[in-house]
Amino acid sequence: QVQLVESGGGLVQAGGSLRLSCAASGVISGINTMAWYRQAPEKGREVVAHIQSRGDATYADSVKGRFTISRDNAKNAVYLQMSSLKPEDTAVYYCAFFLIIGETYWGQGTQVTVSS
Numbered sequence: 001q002v003q004l005v006e007s008g009g010g011l012v013q014a015g016g017s018l019r020l021s022c023a024a025s026g027v028i029s030g031i032n033t034m035a036w037y038r039q040a041p042e043k044g045r046e047v048v049a050h051i052q053s054r055g056d057a058t059y060a061d062s063v064k065g066r067f068t069i070s071r072d073n074a075k076n077a078v079y080l081q082m083s084s085l086k087p088e089d090t091a092v093y094y095c096a097f098f099l100i101i102g103e104t105y106w107g108q109g110t111q112v113t114v115s116s
Contacts, residue, residue: 080095
């Protein structure tokens with residue numbers, strides 16, 4: 001079964017940068033939207049950014065101007081460049097692929113911790 005494999009999380013000081021990557025372990029056809037979500041301790045999962053197949057991107061207000069989402073359709077991969085990180089960005093980050101047929105793939109999550 002195809003899985004989404006995430007990498008790039010870790011511990012960084014406030015003001016620093018990290019780049020998250022998420023790639024499918026096999027071929028997935030019909031991907032429409034790719035997205036990044038995050039879940040902080042004792043909080044619900046929230047969308048961080050999503051990007052359509054043609055490259056149109058949307059961001060949560062809390063990350064606008066600091067995060068950039070991008071995708072490589074040939075590699076079935078999505079990336080999240082995070083800059084000017086704040087302690088409130090600390091969370092487990094999940095990638096998601098939404099297919100045209102309605103199916104959704106989720107990554108296993110990668111921890112991002114921003115120290116003050």
